[in-house]
Amino acid sequence: MIKCIIVEDEVLAQQVIQSHLQKAERFELVGVCNNAMEAQALLNKYEVDLMFLDIQLPGMTGLNFLRSLNNPPLVVLTTAYAEYALESYEFNVIDYLLKPISFDRFSKTISKIVDGKFVLQNKTESGDVTGDHIFIKSNSKFFKIDFPDIIYIEGMKDYLKIHTQENILVTHQTMQEMEQLLPSKQFIRVHKSYIIAVAHIKSIYGNSIEMGKATIPIGISYKEKVMNLIAR
Template sequence: MIKCIIVEDETLAQHVLQSHLQKVERLELVATCNNALEAKEVLNKREVDLMFLDIQLPGMTGLNFLRSLSNPPLVVLTTAYAEYAVESYEYNIIDYLLKPVSFERFCKTINKIVDGRLFTQDTKEKDNLSADHIFVKSNSKFFKVNFSEIIYVEGMKDYLKIQTAGYSLVTLQTMNEMEKILPITQFIRVHKSYIIAVAFIKSIYGNSIEMENKTIPIGVNYKEKVMHLINKR
C-alpha cells in the first residue's frame, strides 16, 4: 500500500481528495492535516509515501513547507491557481492538480506514480494481488468492474473496450496504462491490441487464442510470453 496524507485547509477540497483516495485500493490515507504544522507532526511520527499538498495554507505556504523538509515524501501539489505551476516544478514534484480535482485527472496522477518509475515492481504486484476491481469511466459515469468479470481488453487507438460476459465498456485510456493496472497473475497481454484474462482461455492453437465467443490473435512479439504461460501451467 502507498501511504498518503492530505495537507489542505479547505473542507470541501479535503472531502474530494478523501473520496478519490477511497476509490483506489492501492492507496491508504494516513492523515488529513489542516496546515503545515500538523503535517510536520505526522511526517515525524508516521511512514508517509505520498503527500497531497495545498499551496495556499494558513501560517506557512505549501511551497515554504516543502522547502523546509529535508527528506520529503513524493508530493502532488493541489491549488486553485494555475500561475503557481512553473514555480512548483522547481521542487521536483510529481504532479500539479488544479481544483476542483476530477477523479479522472486524479487517476492519471496515480497511474504516473505507480507505473514502475516511482515504486518497485514488487509493490505493484502486491497491490494488484490485493485489489479485485477497477473503476472505469464511460459515458460520463464511473463503473465498478470486477477483475473476475473481464474476459479481454481491446485497444482502439486512444480508447479501450473492456469486454465482460454481460456487457462491454468503452473508455479513454491506453493499453499500456491498463496493462499496468490489471493483476499480472490474472491477465496477460498477447497482442499490441489485446489483454486477455487467463481464466477465460478455452484453447491456444497456432497464432490464435480461443476465448468466450472471440478468437484473439497472438502478436509476434508476444508469442514467447504466451508459450511461457503454457509451459508454466
C-alpha cells in the same frame, strides 16, 4: 459532469476546496457536509461520483466513515496531518491532499480524475498491482470493475473496449496505460491490440486463443510470452 461532495468541518478548508472546484471544469458540487452523518444523507440522496473527505471529523473519523460504506464513491482524502498517509492506502483512495491545499496540487488530483488515468490499488515492491478492482471512466461515469469479471481488453487507437462478463465499456486510454493498471499474474498481453484474462482462456491453438465466444489472435512478437504461459 462529475458530481462531488465535500465532507469537512473546517469552514476555511470548505471554502478553499470550493474555490478550487469552481476553477475546474466538469465538476458539480452537490453538497458540503460537516460530519459523517450529513455525508451519509447526501450519499443516500444523490448519485455522487467523488467525495473530498477530511480524516478528522467530529463524531466519526473520515476513515471510519469510509470503512462503513459498502459502495463508496471515488475518494480524495484531505488532512492537516501527514502521518495518516500510510493508513489511508488501505482504502484505495485517488489521492491524499495535505492542508493547506494549494491550487497547483489540487489541479494534479483533478487531472487524474478527468483523464480517468489513476490506479486505485497498491503495488508491490516488484511493481505489480495488488487489490481486486479498478475504476474506469466511460461515458462520463466511473465504473468499478472487479478483475475476475474482465474477459479481455481490445485496443482501438486511443480507446479501449473492456469486455466483461456483463457488458462492454469503452474508455479513453491506451493499451500501455491499461497494462500498468492490471496485475501481471492475472492478465497477459497477446497482441498489440489485445490483453486477455488468463482465468477466462478456454483453449490455445495455432495463433489463436479462445476466450468465451471470442477468438483472439496471438501476435508474432507475443508468441513466446504465450508459450511461456502454457509452460508455466
